[in-house]
Amino acid sequence: MLVLGLSGNFSARDSDLVPLLPDQLFHDSAACLVRDGEVIAAVEEERFNRIKKTTKFPVNAIRACLDVAGVTVDQLDGVAYYFREDFVDTTLNFFYTVHPKVPTVYCRQLIKQWFAEEFDWDLGDDKLVFTPHHDAHAIAAVARSGMPESLVLVLDGRGEENSGTVYRSGGGRLEKLADYPVFKSLGMLYLNATQLLGYGFGDEYKVMGLAPYGDPATFREAVSSLYLLGDKGEYDLLPNMTVPDLVGPSMLARGITPRRKGEPFTQQHKDFAAATQEALEKIVLHVLTHWAESTGLSRLCFGGGVAHNSTLNGDILRSGLFREVFVHPASHDAGASEGAAFLAADQLGGAARPVRRSRTASSGPALGTEAEVRDRLGAWGAVLDFERHEDIVPVAAGLLADGAVLGWAQGRSEFGPRALGNRSIIADARPAENQTRINAMVKQRESYRPFAPVVTAEAAADYFDLPATEANYDFMSYVVPVREERRPELGAVTHIDGTARVQVVDPAANERFHRLVAAFGERTGTPVLLNTSFNNNAEPIVQTIDDVVACYLTTDLDYLVVEDFLVRRRSADPSADLDTLVPRLRPVTRLARRLGTGAVAAGPAWHEISLDYAGAPVARMSEELFTLLGVVDGVRTVGELAKEAGIVPDAVRAELYELWQQRYLTLTPA
Known part of the structure; x- marks a missing residue:
């Protein structure tokens, strides 16, 4: 079927x-x-x-x-x-x-x-x-887990009428044990706290990363006033979560002031993040303790958006409540499409699902055959040089050992928010300065946010304090302590509290990526790499070869590896080569000429480019670039358009490159 x-x-x-x-x-x-x-x-x-x-x-x-x-x-x-x-x-x-x-x-x-x-x-x-939303989350986790029976917990912002559901899974069926209604939503509680800290929907992981910089004791009493633990795994959020914002008014009354977007973080903000994270962990462990004890089930499947809180997941492992834990690699709502299927x-009468553990999240489209990859890289030949190697792994390992930061694109893309070795940016995990360096060259993100390590399965226990509870470390789902004696060695991936969100790779999960990490270890003595998603701050993870090349050309990555090909820029200044590329406006790109207002007469006009979706950015641009973009047809190159518009390309090249970096438009070969 x-x-x-x-x-x-x-x-x-x-x-x-x-x-x-x-x-x-x-x-x-x-x-x-x-x-x-x-x-x-x-x-x-x-x-x-x-x-x-x-x-x-x-x-x-x-x-x-x-x-x-x-x-x-x-x-x-x-x-x-994925909903009713x-x-x-x-x-x-x-x-x-x-x-x-x-x-x-x-x-x-x-x-x-x-x-x-x-x-x-x-x-x-x-x-x-x-399909019922939480059932979809639950069955997605169960189907990938390979567990014959388990306790299943789904937590998110909301499903239909609930925000949390507990199940017993066995024999290919789900038995619902408990519901936690929307007004008890832990996902919404955490989102409200995220918004108080100047972030928005989808930024909860940033608060999780900020929390280790704070002291939860500072606001423990204040945050504890927001919830009450009850019997039999129950809890209440106070005041009732039908109030749109549970956190803001309560915290403001206690002197915790909101942070505006773009403002620096104060110690108060960090302490509040720490107290919020602690509260989430306390409530979830309260729920799990009851259901683990009352059912006697020794295995846990965890799904829903809250299951992406890898710090919480690490605490679940260390709690000792379960013999084994599985977290779906796409536990947010995208993964519910899988469960719905x-x-x-x-x-519809399909056959029973096989009971088999999933070891890979690489279920997206591949980059193409060797010939297709070569042809597409060749189309970028005006701005790139590339060469094929019979075995790219030792070449890449040597570059990494020499300090290079690589874009690494292989095979089928990963399903979920983590790059796990097929759409990754990789670097030496040892120098602490690599965190700052990669932030500057690629990510342009908050300096406090940690990068994750990938380690070979053979060396994982030597570098990380892995709990006795068995877990699927394939998908970067758990924060665990870095062994104290190894922390100085792993300066780029050890968080301020001595932890890391670790990925463990073996040949069964990703043969080529395992060989790369192992080869780096043979050269350096440290079989650990820094692994972060292949994208800049303005886009999702790359998918196609054009995405890969665009990200490479609009960041300061040293090299690009695409399948067996090593790729280099032709010019140290990529903006100098734009004349040969074809600009295209995205379906959501909007151009506008705005007229200023004055007390007596209209003020000066300006020109704007924006993206038309919720929370999208807006930027101003020169009249020359506005004129050029106004005649974009998806066929002619930048040089050809500039000539028709009577514009000297030098006048707009740097500005156009910046808009490309921020993905207001695309540039591809003719």
């Missing part, structure tokens, strides 16, 4: 379903294709439309999954969605009421319209299945 699972909302490529649709609404668009209980392909829409955490309908992800499997839509036995139909329609109704000019079309018809328009396929009602297959 072949079933396609979906997550995300129903917005078009270039517009929202309704104006200013919140990015929290049906987020993390993705598609997952399941055949006879096995994941064939899974990928997030953001990898294609290049919008972080996009909510738009996953049409590109669907097409990619079908291409990976070599099938067409008419071969599908079912299509599954009544919940989705009720939510849409609210926005239709607020925006009466928007046509009132509900989710079943919206999904069917997408398949009709994009794939010329009449999706029958008997093949379209809507499994649930629909069950409902």
Whole structure:
């Protein structure tokens, strides 16, 4: 049986379903294709439309999954969605009421319209299945875990009526044991705290990274006033979470002032982050302690967005409550597309799922055959030099040992937010200055945020204090202590509290990446590399060769490795070579001429470029560049457009390069 699972909302490529649709609404668009209980392909829409955490309908992800499997839509036995139909329609109704000019079309018809328009396929009602959200999270984790029976915990911002659910899994079925309603949402509690610290939806992981810089004792009493632990794994959040912001008013009353976006972090902010993280851990362990003891189950599957809190996950391991723990590599809502597909297959009469542990998250599309990779790199020949090596691993290991920072792109992309060796930026994990260096050359992110290590399975216990509880360290899901004697050796990946979010790699999980880390260890004596996602701060993780090259050319990475090819820039100044490239505006790119206002007459005009989605950036630009972008046609090069517009390319080249860095537009070979 072949079933396609979906997550995300129903917005078009270039517009929202309704104006200013919140990015929290049906987020993390993705598609997952399941055949006879096995994941064939899974990928997030953001990898294609290049919008972080996009909510738009996953049409590109669907097409990619079908291409990976070599099938067409008419071969599908079912299509599954990751929420119940009544919940989705009720939510849409609210926005239709607020925006009466928007046509009132509900989710079943919206999904069917997408398949009709994009794939010329009449999706029958008997093949379209809507699934309970937390059930989808739960079964996704169970299916990948290989556990014959387990306790299952799902925690997120909200499902339909709940924000947490506990299950018993066994015999291929889920038995619901408890629900925690939306007004007890730990995901929303943490989001409210995240917003108080000047961040937004999807930035919770930054607060987790900030927490070790603070002292939780400073605001322990204040944050503890927000919750009350009860009997039998129960808890309450006070005041009731039906209040839109639980944290802000309570903390303001206790002298904890909010941070505005862009302001520096004070010690007060760090202490508040620490107290928030501590509270989350305390509540979750309270819940798990009861259910572990009352059920006697010794294994745990953990899913939902809260399961991406790797510090919490490390605490669960160290608690000793379980013999084994499994966390889904895409435990956020994208992973629920996978669970929805499994649930629909069950409902439609599919075969039982095999009980088998998943060792890889690399279920996205590949970069291509050797010939395809060579041809596409060759198209960039005006700005790149490249050469193929019979075995790229020793070449890359030597460059890393000499201090280079590499972009590393191999095989199929990873499903989920972690780069695990197929779309990675890698460097020597030893020099502490590499953290600052990589932040400056690529990430441009907050200096406090740690980078993660990848270590060979053979050396993992020598470098990290791994708890006795068995866990899937393949997916960077757990923060564990770095052994004290190894901390000076791992300066670039050891966090301020002596911990690291570790990835353990072996040949079964990723043969080439394991060989690379091992080869680096043979040269340096340290079989550990710094591994971070291959993207800059303006984009999601790279997917295609064009994405890979664009990120390389708009950062200061030293080298690029694509499959067996070593790639170098031709020029030390990439902006000097833009004339040969073709600019294209993205579907969400908007150009505007703004007129200033004055007391008597209009003020001076300015020119703007923006991206049209929630939370997107806006930038000003010169009149010359505005004129050039106004005649972009996706065919002519920068040099040709500048000539037609009567602009000297030198006048706009640096400005255009900066807009490319921030992904307002794309530049590709002619």
